Amino acid sequence: MFGDFYDDLETRSAEQRANAIAVALPKQIAHAKANSPAFTAALGDIDPDAITSAEALAALPVIRKSALIDLQSATPPFGGLGAVAPGALARIYMSPGPIFEGEGRQDDPWRFARSAHAAGFRAGDIVHNTFSYHLTPAGMMVDTACRQIGCAVFPGGVGNTEMQVQAIGHLRPTRYAGTPSFLKIILEKAAEMGVDTASLASGLVSGEALPPSLRAELFELGCNVLQCYGTADLGLVAYESEAIEGMIIDEGVIVEIVRPGTDDPVADGEVGEVVVTTFNPSYPLIRFGTGDMSAIMEGASPCGRTNSRIKGWMGRADQTTKVKGMFVHPGQVAEVVKRHPEIAKARLVVTGRTGQDVMTLYVEVAGAGEGLDDAVKQSIQAVTKLRGEVVFAASGALANDGKVIEDARSYE
Numbered sequence: 001m002f003g004d005f006y007d008d009l010e011t012r013s014a015e016q017r018a019n020a021i022a023v024a025l026p027k028q029i030a031h032a033k034a035n036s037p038a039f040t041a042a043l044g045d046i047d048p049d050a051i052t053s054a055e056a057l058a059a060l061p062v063i064r065k066s067a068l069i070d071l072q073s074a075t076p077p078f079g080g081l082g083a084v085a086p087g088a089l090a091r092i093y094m095s096p097g098p099i100f101e102g103e104g105r106q107d108d109p110w111r112f113a114r115s116a117h118a119a120g121f122r123a124g125d126i127v128h129n130t131f132s133y134h135l136t137p138a139g140m141m142v143d144t145a146c147r148q149i150g151c152a153v154f155p156g157g158v159g160n161t162e163m164q165v166q167a168i169g170h171l172r173p174t175r176y177a178g179t180p181s182f183l184k185i186i187l188e189k190a191a192e193m194g195v196d197t198a199s200l201a202s203g204l205v206s207g208e209a210l211p212p213s214l215r216a217e218l219f220e221l222g223c224n225v226l227q228c229y230g231t232a233d234l235g236l237v238a239y240e241s242e243a244i245e246g247m248i249i250d251e252g253v254i255v256e257i258v259r260p261g262t263d264d265p266v267a268d269g270e271v272g273e274v275v276v277t278t279f280n281p282s283y284p285l286i287r288f289g290t291g292d293m294s295a296i297m298e299g300a301s302p303c304g305r306t307n308s309r310i311k312g313w314m315g316r317a318d319q320t321t322k323v324k325g326m327f328v329h330p331g332q333v334a335e336v337v338k339r340h341p342e343i344a345k346a347r348l349v350v351t352g353r354t355g356q357d358v359m360t361l362y363v364e365v366a367g368a369g370e371g372l373d374d375a376v377k378q379s380i381q382a383v384t385k386l387r388g389e390v391v392f393a394a395s396g397a398l399a400n401d402g403k404v405i406e407d408a409r410s411y412e
Contacts (some may be wrong), residue, residue: 123150130178176203
């Protein structure tokens with residue numbers, strides 16, 4: 001039996017939702033055009049009053065996440081996309097790239113409370129939050145959402161597995177938030193240490209793929225999880241409900257699916273790039289191309305929530321990929337190569353099962369001098385904040401296909 005919605009927005013009719021968008025969208029576009037220099041330039045002679053639907057949005061250009069590094073380097077701190085002075089924000093973050101994000105001062109600024117509520121989080125719960133609080137916004141995205149609901153939050157952050165297990169045994173938290181792979185690590189470590197984690201019966205996971213096999217493993221270990229999909233720039237985009245039939249689009253965004261490499265929407269059901277428009281007044285992203293792939297599903301969720309659904313994360317439209325919850329960009333591979341003149345060409349290959357990612361940088365070198373292996377590994381760690389292996393290859397051994405990052409993981 002489904003029910004207990006976060007608010008009335010989740011069960012609106014299609015007509016009510018369309019009417020609300022018709023009022024709010026022109027205002028947001030006008031706001032972005034007036035207050036965000038990048039959108040002032042990008043939207044040119046566009047009349048905001050004419051943009052009253054997702055279909056009308058298709059006339060506007062897509063600004064892609066892959067362009068943010070260059071935009072922000074040219075116009076710090078946010079590439080001209082911000083609509084308020086940086087000092088008016090509540091927090092400023094730095095994600096790998098580097099890419100900078102701002103957090104507004106409104107309640108639950110990333111809108112994650114909706115996904116947490118759908119995952120069963122309620123006032124009085126203790127949430128064990130293992131998303132990172134360091135530099136990147138994921139930890140605070142969940143933290144502000146949980147406090148909006150009325151939960152107490154234990155800010156575990158990443159790593160320190162044994163200490164996290166000890167905290168669970170002592171505090172008896174009722175909900176988990178973090179990546180699914182780290183939850184598996186924690187639960188397995190707890191079993192090894194003889195610590196009872198039965199209180200941690202459910203959770204909200206994100207940051208990496210959740211294949212059915214991993215969801216089943218977590219259930220067998222005692223924790224039933226739902227997942228959500230969001231980004232450091234946009235906040236929440238979509239989330240699962242207890243029906244576990246696709247991801248329901250958040251009420252605070254408009255989602256389009258466009259053909260990769262173009263700005264053109266595709267038909268429902270067709271896989272393409274996820275493009276999102278937010279109603280965030282501080283950082284009003286209009287047609288923001290995430291680089292993630294998904295597709296719109298037919299019909300509404302059987303849980304009673306009426307917004308459209310997407311199939312979830314289905315890979316990347318560009319070569320940027322996620323490794324252990326962190327984005328790795330082709331530009332970062334180029335930065336590693338630039339630090340070592342001996343390298344003529346490189347290709348980063350990501351292998352393993354989800355949550356057990358292994359990065360290997362295959363490099364063409366005329367001759368690997370003593371210590372080059374360790375030096376390149378150190379550069380990989382410094383640039384990507386992740387560990388990577390190095391394999392030397394002879395000149396001309398790497399494929400001539402223009403691919404810098406290859407995702408060779410199994411998503412079974």
